Amino acid sequence: MIASQKILDITSIRNDFPILNEVVNGKQLVYFDNAATTQKPQVVLDAISGYYGHYNANIHRGIHHLAEKATGAFEQSRRSIQAFLNAASSEEVIFTYGTTDSINLVAQTYGRKFLGEGDEIIITTMEHHSNIVPWQMLCEEKGCILKVIPINDAGEIIFEEYEKLLSERTKIVSVVHVSNALGTINPVKKIIEKAHEFGARVLIDGAQACSHIDIDVQALDCDFYSLSLHKIYGPTGMGVLYGKKDLLNAMPPYRGGGEMIKEVTFAKTTYNELPYKFEAGTPNIADVIAARFALDYVASLGKENIASYENELLEYATAALSEIPGLKVIGQAKEKVSVISFVMEGIHHQDIGVLLDQQGIAVRTGHHCTQPLMQRFGITGTSRASFAVYNTTEEIDKLVAGLLKVKKMLS
Template identity: 70%
Template sequence: MMTTTSTIPFDIERIRADFPILDQEINGRKLVYFDNAATTQKPIPVIEALMNYYRGYNANIHRGIHTLAEKATADFEASRRAVRDFLNAPSAEEIIFTSGTTMSINLVAQTYGRHFLKEGDEIIISGLEHHSNIVPWQMLAGEKGLTIRAIPVLENGELDLYTFEGMLSERTKIVAVNHASNSLGTVNPVKEIIAKAHAAGAVVLIDGAQASSHLDIDVQDLDADFYALSAHKIYGPTGLGVLYGKRALLEAMPPYMGGGEMIKEVTFEKTTYNDLPYKFEAGTPNIADVVALKAAIDYITKIGKPNIAAYEHQLLQYATEQIGQMDGIRLIGQAKEKISVLSFVLEGVHHQDIGIILDQQGIAVRTGHHCTQPVMDRFCILGTTRASFAMYNTMEEIDKLVAGLQRVKKLMA
């Protein structure tokens, strides 16, 4: 098979050398890691940042006056500023650290949603949402008597924006959609969605978990009210997320959890809450992982989001061409704008069997419904095989995937 040569101005082999986990064998084969939509691997600078914190200045932050506490606090807040720049947020005070995108969405649902929505109000989500952007709104709707409506998905995996416009009304209070689909790769026109929602008087939350590692994010240009993401999707640690919120909204919202750090003064009669962002960061935070997140952002910034996006687009184009032309393969989701996610079904073969056989060849893919069961229902399937690509993947690895799928067909014939 002919392999396309990359024209992107960065050294793929040097990048791969920064990710030690890739230099191993699985079942006697060199690892091919195509499960990046689930979590990305971590470069050496991120791993070293974690080790340096625990080895050199492990201490609690903000309230200590000793040297270790002051260094830990300085590095923790430096990461907050790095996230601000990464999202082009107006201020670092609008950056809230959470445990992940899931917690960020739940925070908005259980603070803004519970405080400002009333019976009869409507929440619009989309048919492309991850369960984490469905279930929190269902929980809120059940508690407060709200209605949830979903934007339909077209056959090519894009949202039906014409129908969306007709769904908006004075009852619409929140619109919550993803920037990019984790199961299909569809990039949604969120700037347009936000503008239409704002015209109807609704507040908008964008789930940026998938988009954040692939696309330039500018929350001011988007005019997003809330934007959520997870560190582990952008080459950072697990168990850490971010919620950006417009200052006026965050100040109007009640705290999500009570405890230390989120207070100014506590008596048995009354508690005064802290200023932003600390009002939403109760207790000892995930200090080490926050510190390491800056290393991940610095790594991405050094290589350059445009370079990463262009290279990943080449990978997606090549994989779509090679796999799409195979007999018996049906690609699920062929939107015009996609991140580097390729989902497909193989006629007569269960997706789980595909994943097992590929793993025997050292190829890691994701199989199942990808926490998007409504998407699977839309296409009348139980699940897909999903290959998702990152900046350290290669055309040669895609060739191995194609060869692996040929083997699956032969074994399952």
């Protein structure tokens, strides 16, 4: 038995997730696509249906009972996320539709206002497309220059090369905390410290980190931090941008409409205070409310307990998969979360995914929205197994058996 299993009752945890009882192609579901999205515990499902069934109303404007109850629950989630990130103020927590939306918000507000021709933006080779394309769009519009930190064969950034890229022209450093394709944990605190020596602002893409690593934005001293709640047992369509208050106040609104205004006339509009300045229109109320229940669920298990258990699953799976002839793990950083990307000699990753699905095993295949990273390794894509707190070693054994069956069929 894995040591952390003595602390966490995995059988009980699995019972909290109704979808794990699903049968796929005659087999009980084995869900190893958690880096794409995690499954949702019953408390989150109940929170969503509870809002729609008992106090569905628009927020902030109404004075009737349902509106006040919905508003209270909505803002309680903001305070929960403030605590989760250890932000200094709830005003620094902006609700978005996900990490992609959060990064675009910074690029299209801070970037447009404060960057000009010849200014430089630094990202890494392992970025998700969501942390590449918005900066490319800004570069095309403003004449900025995009620079890329290289990585080594293990999938780790080469820090010395990062230091060489920094200059007085560096205005933004935007890096992923944890690689969705490799599982690499980047040394973001060191990255932030170095960037600040040159006066650059730093955005951290925390989409993959939020479910595995304790996040303290004040200790990191990052300027912006973005995440998606669906990666941490919460609902889809709900994300967060943390930003330092002085920076958010200096940034223009991202979208215009209701909620983000104080007063509107045909002559002039004055904008609302933080955080509402960036939250135009009716928000994703039900999912914001449900997000708090996801964070409470994680807290009830203990983030350290979850991380320890997932790390043991990673070690078990890495050892087991490495025994399969012709299988190569892509990304072997010293610091990783529970993500394994791999290729199998002579077998296309898409074929692996299809044949595993026939056995009820869900993995992700393809380039994982990291095409430049795949090009760095000279491949078109990988198969990726990513683990969450409800996964087991028995399921990993099924994955190994499934891959051996795939090899026998296609080699």
